[in-house]
Amino acid sequence: MTSTNGLTKICHVISLSFLFAVTSISNVNGMEKEKLIFSVHPFKPIIKLHRMFKPLLVNLEQQLDVKIEFRSGKSYDEVIELYKEGISDFGYLGPAGYAKASKDFPIEPLVRIMAKGKGTFQGVIIVKKGSTIHTIKDLRQKRFAFGDPSSTLSHYVPHDMLMNNNIFLKDLDSYAFTGKHDNVAWRVAWYV
Secondary structure (H helix, E strand, O other): OEEEOOEEEOOOEOOOOEEEEOOOOOEEOOEEOOEEEEEEOOOOOHHHHHHHHHHHHHHHHHHHOOEEEEEOOOOHHHHHHHHHOOOOOEEEEOHHHHHHHHHHOOOEEEEEOOEOOEOOEOOOOOOOOOOOOOOHHHHOOOEEEEOOOOOHHHHHHHHHHHHHOOOOHHHOOEEEEOOOHHHHHHHHHHOO
């Protein structure tokens, strides 16, 4: 493993994140909407999410000539319910949220996040600086922090990485679901 800024890089994760619409953005049932609701799963604190998506929403408001309200929720499932109940018109979900939502109701991907021309992003498993953990196999009988149980990057991907190295949850000393991605880093820094 190689170290970058005190974080241990384990792998690159290929995944897709979607900006999607539950219904036609400009109108529903032939009626113009006065306001659109944009929702995003809570992978970061709401203030950071709002700051992250504000430029996009301001641009869309200008292009569509309609007010757009930003919403998030306390959990991934709460945000999916906003779409299922018809409250949200469009938004941002990671792959796991999209897969879960698309099983229950019709949604349509509109945009895929691209980095350097590819639909990928990088995932890491981090350890404290100076840790004796240098490979995934070193995580056996150690404490582990996941993010939200419905998160692709902070639950499904690291869980899969562990299993690919024959480490199952029962093989860890303990594990916790911490919610947002930022909470995982805090948990590693202070508790794990």
